[in-house]
Amino acid sequence: MSGESATRITPGNALRPEDVAERVAGGVKVGEDVGEYALRLGDDALILAQRLGWWISRAPELEEDVALGNIALDLLGHARSFLTYAGSAWGKTEDDLAYWRGEPEFRSCFLVEQPNGDFGKTIARQLVFSIFQHELYSRLVDSADETIAAISAKALKEVDYHRDHAIQWTIRLGDGTEESKRRIQAGLDSVWPYVAELFQDDDLIERLGGVAARPSEMREPFDALMAQVLDEAGLELPDVQPAMTGGRGGKHSEHLGYILAEMQVIAREHPGATW
Amino acid sequence: MATSDQTAMGTSDKTPATEIGHTPEKAPWPLWEVFVRSSRGLSHVHAGSLHAPDADMAVRNARDLYTRRNEGVSLWVVPASSIVASDPDAKGEFFESPKGKDYRHATYYKKSEGVKHL
Structure with missing residues (x-):
């Protein structure tokens, strides 16, 4: 799709953000539609990474600090690769996109912006997002865009672990004490209104054809695995209405502004600083 | 092992939980x-x-803590309480007896004449 590439990257190789930057520097340029799609992928990962990073030093146990920190860093890696690639559509770097865009220019979904809450809510959000992201990347490894396919192949192995981590904890909290069950159930109920947005098709998806994965097609396998996990954990599938959303079009919940303020302040205070 | 009750609970009063x-x-x-x-x-x-x-979470935590820089291809976890250790106060009786028993080392022996492949 993107023509001859400067470097040969096959899905399965451990592709680093630096390799994507090298490709971009070598003249690989994406169209605005592919760029826009890569922004969605990158922004979801970036905002969730920022959210999860908060847990470091605050998780219930030191070991869990490290687990959530690892997941956050994996997601940051996905974000760096996707944003580097997206940026080539507009001559921007990953840092330009992460630190210098305003709230309406972000394409992340509402789910990843949701507050961490307690450990139960964070695990509920992780469960939803990692199952979704696993379905997504499993399809994108066959994307007609070879860079998106390569980034997804690298990311899929990591998300496989994120999903396992979330499932293991959901089962333990659901099947644990009365209190842990109440908390994970409350967490699921509070994030569930933001599930529907993940599976909405729109014009961009139609235009991209084989480059993108069709969100609506991922709902069924998502529901199937979710039902299986909740059943094993003894939890109820939330029965709540979808919230008003619009992250893909730049509308966001009240939380994103605060996340960006914290994430961007240093870069904006010291433009171009290196260390 | 003496630190088994020192967990990361020190900051727990600040968690939303x-x-x-x-x-x-x-x-x-x-x-x-x-x-x-x-x-x-x-x-x-x-x-x-x-x-x-x-145990299942122990394997996962081990993966996060001890193989994050490509250190391993396989992990074992064992409950620390299952490990039976020698008594540190009995070091003398336990470990000093072999000292001076040179004949337990191959180097103590002289090679016999005519032995080629030793």
């Missing part, structure tokens, strides 16, 4: 010893220890 409800009773997670095999053909070597609520 305790802001919302009552302070739950917290029993520390048990301690597990971690063994990592760095490549095929080598033995598992003791790498350290960690806390985890059960």
Whole structure:
């Protein structure tokens, strides 16, 4: 799709953000539609990474600090690769996109912006997002865009672990004490209104054809695995209405502004600083 | 092993978990010893220890803590309580007896004449 590439990257190789930057520097340029799609992928990962990073030093146990920190860093890696690639559509770097865009220019979904809450809510959000992201990347490894396919192949192995981590904890909290069950159930109920947005098709998806994965097609396998996990954990599938959303079009919940303020302040205070 | 009850609970009063409800009773997670095999053909070597609520989570925590820089291809975790150790106060009786017993080493012996492949 993107023509001859400067470097040969096959899905399965451990592709680093630096390799994507090298490709971009070598003249690989994406169209605005592919760029826009890569922004969605990158922004979801970036905002969730920022959210999860908060847990470091605050998780219930030191070991869990490290687990959530690892997941956050994996997601940051996905974000760096996707944003580097997206940026080539507009001559921007990953840092330009992460630190210098305003709230309406972000394409992340509402789910990843949701507050961490307690450990139960964070695990509920992780469960939803990692199952979704696993379905997504499993399809994108066959994307007609070879860079998106390569980034997804690298990311899929990591998300496989994120999903396992979330499932293991959901089962333990659901099947644990009365209190842990109440908390994970409350967490699921509070994030569930933001599930529907993940599976909405729109014009961009139609235009991209084989480059993108069709969100609506991922709902069924998502529901199937979710039902299986909740059943094993003894939890109820939330029965709540979808919230008003619009992250893909730049509308966001009240939380994103605060996340960006914290994430961007240093870069904006010291433009171009290196260390 | 003496530190098994020192968990990361020191900051727990700042987590949202305790802001919302009552302070739950917290029993520390048990301690597990971690063994990592760095490549095929080598033995598992003791790498350290960690806390985890059960065996499955212990393997996952071990993966996060001890193989994050490509250190291993296989992991074992063992409940620290299952390890039976020698008594550190009995070092003398336990480990000093072989000292001076040179005849337990191959180098003690002279090669007999005419032995070619030793």
